[in-house]
Amino acid sequence: MIEVDNLSKRYKRYPQRWARLGEWLSGGRWAPYESRWALRGVSFSVRPGEALGVVGANGAGKSTLLKILAGTTVPTSGSVAISGRVAALLELGLGFHPDFTGRQNAVVGCQMLGMSPAEVRACLPEVVDFAELGDVFDQPLRSYSTGMQMRLAFSVATAVRPDVLIVDEALSVGDVYFQHKGIRRIRAFREAGTTMLFVSHDLGAVKALCDRALLLDGGHLLHSGTPAAVIDYYNALVAQREDAGPISQTGSAEGRTVTRSGNGLARITAVEMCDAAARARQVFQVGEAVQLRCRIDFFTAVDRPTIGLLIRDRLGSDVFGTNSYHLDRSAECVQSGESLLATFTAPLNLGPGSYSITIAVHTDRTHEERSFDWWDRALVFEVVPNDAYHFVGTARLPVELTLERRPTASLRSGDGLQRPSPLP
């Protein structure tokens, strides 16, 4: 049970070092600082056993909220009531010491959760088992990779089922194997009645793991409801902001590196990704029909320009790419001063995750011929699971499955399915 009432957190920023001394000496009457409200009047409650996701842009106050709930940060006003044992995974690590071994650090971590020596002894094998660090467990933490440290931190924090588990992006580090193992454990906790608070930029994970979501924006609680509803609202909010700007440069707005190249004789001036209702969005469901629209301004006459599209996953691997040449849809001849509007329409048969779109304008088959403009990561979008079947990977194949039952005797022993033998 978590009860948050009218929670606010102010960070003070002093123009210079002496200012704080002045404030203290004046007994607080002189307040020379600049207030930055990370949270403002946030109230909500979480029922026991509920999983709550917190979404919002960078700097919306998500991490501050979790830090207050975890007890590391004190709120400026308002109150928090949490019943039961709280385990928090804030960012990386648990304040580990690099010179101690994984085992020693695990013991500290357990003690820090308030365990007695007997409890620590009892739960240590469990930590060893779950972290799967092998011999490295007795090596100094210095020699650990980031992923290994995360594994250790996660294993310690979740060694004993807490009543409340607070997770801040902690699962985004580490390999996929461990991520899944972690999520399995979190699911098991939830089934056993642990209340969960979960902050993630991975909207798919929020949707998959949470019963309810909160949307924070500039420290205010903007919306709360089912994860799907809140994520849609969030998308609309993001889209609305983009409209305010001249072009949708989502990619660069998020601080990613945007690469542009080309001879500049034609320029991609706008790129947007829309749903079936022609609303610009950043998050789509698996299989949703989308339109990718881009505008290209030409400063020279070009005979049959080619417009290319490339989708990459978050690691930068090509997922899908094609162009107007291959699609056999070339515009005839575009004059100088003209603009071309290109719209690609496709069902978004991609797996959940984040992707980027690269747009290119060139002649002939590839951009090596004559490249006018190449805009890397012109746009970033997110794919979240839909209500249909679950799958892993980036490609959604339209799978059909048929099952037949027949007696084993009709298949000869040893024949089976090991060797590709024709089934009768």
Add this chain to the structure above:
Amino acid sequence: MLARAVWQYRGFVWGMVSREFQARYLQSLLGSAWMLLNPAAMIAIYTVIFSQVMRARLPGQDDAFAYSIYLCAGLLTWNFFAEVIVRSLTVFLDNAALLKKASFPRISLPVVLLLSSSINFAIIFALFLLVLLATGRFPGWPIVALIPLLALQQAFALGLGTLLGVLNVFFRDVAQLVLVALQLWFWLTPIVYSSAIVPEWAQAALAWNPLAPLVAGYQQILVAGTWPPWWQFRLHLVGALAALALGFLAFDRLSGEMVDEL
């Protein structure tokens, strides 16, 4: 309430104390042997150098070891006092990673510090007492009087140290200032010299130094082997309690803002 929180986290407190000792000797070949070697060397230096090499004598005493004992009585206890203050100055800064990432009773940190310096002191003082026994200069029962005096001194150090440690998070000048002040304080306390050699007018000034009567008490117990004058320390009790209250008050008021500042 604070005491109960610390008690509940006693596993953590004890773990931190033992880890601190481990960390200190982790990369050394001799390991925990240094826990004994270091203080033993220090006591040996003071006794041998001052009694044999420099032949320093206490005024009015002809005993070769009297000055060494006098020096150790003041110096070891002063070091205990200074260690708590100096380490308190940076205790919150040193544990910034822990304070930011984990939730535990923050007051455990000064407690850990007090415990670990007490262990350090216990080791070195035990060695010193062994030397006294070996040289036949053990003071006998009055030794028990050290306990209340040290308790007063360390309560004062803990309170003052916590106050300064909290302030130092906001203004790092505090640490610099205190380190200089401690140097001065050391020389204003009759540890190396005897108060008997101090001129009349300075005697009055020494009376304002709260540590001077305490140190004089240790010296009296260990050199003369007599009970200290208890009534002299009634103000010390008030002072120690006031320092503790002040330290905890500052901690209570500012510990929230402190974490934002780290």
